[in-house]
Amino acid sequence: AQSVSQHNHHVILSEAASLELGCNYSYGGTVNLFWYVQYPGQHLQLLLKYFSGDPLVKGIKGFEAEFIKSKFSFNLRKPSVQWSDTAEYFCAVKVYNTDKLIFGTGTRLQVFP
Amino acid sequence: DVKVTQSSRYLVKRTGEKVFLECVQDMDHENMFWYRQDPGLGLRLIYFSYDVKMKEKGDIPEGYSVSREKKERFSLILESASTNQTSMYLCASSLSSGNTGELFFGEGSRLTVL
Numbered sequence: 001a002q003s004v005s006q007h008n009h010h011v012i013l014s015e016a017a018s019l020e021l022g023c024n025y026s027y028g029g030t031v032n033l034f035w036y037v038q039y040p041g042q043h044l045q046l047l048l049k050y051f052s053g054d055p056l057v058k059g060i061k062g063f064e065a066e067f068i069k070s071k072f073s074f075n076l077r078k079p080s081v082q083w084s085d086t087a088e089y090f091c092a093v094k095v096y097n098t099d100k101l102i103f104g105t106g107t108r109l110q111v112f113p
Numbered sequence: 114d115v116k117v118t119q120s121s122r123y124l125v126k127r128t129g130e131k132v133f134l135e136c137v138q139d140m141d142h143e144n145m146f147w148y149r150q151d152p153g154l155g156l157r158l159i160y161f162s163y164d165v166k167m168k169e170k171g172d173i174p175e176g177y178s179v180s181r182e183k184k185e186r187f188s189l190i191l192e193s194a195s196t197n198q199t200s201m202y203l204c205a206s207s208l209s210s211g212n213t214g215e216l217f218f219g220e221g222s223r224l225t226v227l
Contacts, residue, residue, distance in 0.1 A: 009153070032214050043117075044156075044203065044218040090155060094214040099144045099163065099207055100171070101216055105155035 002027040004093050006104035013081050013111050021076040021107050023065075023091035032094035033074040034101065035065055039087045047089070050074060061085070086111045116140070117219035119204050125225045132191040134222050136204030143209035145187035146216065147171075147179065150201040159202075162187055163209065194226045 003026045013019060025031060035047040048059025055067040065076045074091060091104040120135035138145065146161040148171075158171030160179040168179050176198060180188045187206075191198055201223050205216040 006155075034215070036216075043220045044205075044216075046215055049215065092156075099209065099214060100146075100158060100161060101214065102158070103148075103156040105153060 002093055002095055002102055004091050004102055004104040006089075006091055006107050008107045009105070010108045011110070013109070015083055015111055015113055016080050017111075019076070019078040019081045019085070019109070021089055021091075021109070023074045023076065023104060024072050025074065025091075025093045026072065027093065027096060028072075029096055031096075033065075033067060034092040034094070035059065035063070035074075035076050036090045036092060036103075037087050038090070044090070047076070081109075081111045083111050083113050085109060117204055117206055117217050119202075119219040119222045121222050122220065123223050123225075125227065126194050127227050128193075128195060130194050130226075132194050132224065132226075134189040134191075134202055134204075134224070136187045136189070136219055137185050138187075138204075138206040138217070139185065140206060140217065141184070142206035142217070143184070144207045145181065146205040146207075147177075147187065147189045148203045148205065149173070150203055150221070156203065159189065191224075194224075196226050198224065199226045200224060 005024045033050045036044045037047045038044045050057045050067045058064045089107045092101040117138045147159045148156040162168045162181040178190045204219040
């Protein structure tokens with residue numbers, strides 16, 4: 001069965017620090033990958049997604065992610081975080097031949113001024 | 114603007130009670146989903162529906178059932194609530210296969226079972 005792993009459970013950074021959150025998936029075929037963000041008290045919203053083409057995907061609020069097929073990874077990056085990036089981040093993979101998404105366990109990011 | 118509305122933001126129920134969680138979407142999406150979100154476990158799929166009256170079990174369907182009588186509405190039912198069902202429940206919707214697969218989420222229903 002397909003699965004998603006997020007190894008960073010809780011990350012604490014100061015403003016302006018660089019961010020990289022890890023995401024690994026298990027399926028070896030064609031994959032559709034997503035990063036979702038949940039700000040405190042708000043609903044989950046899409047940050048970015050990868051379907052095909054350029055493996056470097058740019059999303060909202062300065063986030064980007066790189067799909068590395070050989071490493072089964074889809075890590076999320078941001079060069080300089082802000083206090084407003086404090087949130088929980090979820091990586092997800094679309095299950096092959098279905099419309100279901102499988103989510104990772106999430107990474108809680110705290111950014112201090 | 115895309116909207117998924119969950120009828121109750123907070124509920125407190127007693128063990129053994131029957132619980133209904135309602136979700137409505139206004140985007141004419143074919144697919145609807147119920148997930149539960151628990152700290153350290155992320156989002157786990159309970160059930161999903163790809164059409165009216167159609168449903169499919171997710172990863173953790175035990176103790177839950179669903180109903181989809183109209184395209185825009187997807188209900189999650191806990192026949193006899195138990196304390197281990199205390200959780201945040203998230204409803205989501207999406208267009209059918211062939212599209213981007215993006216899910217649109219509601220704000221969640223936090224259920225406490227005493």
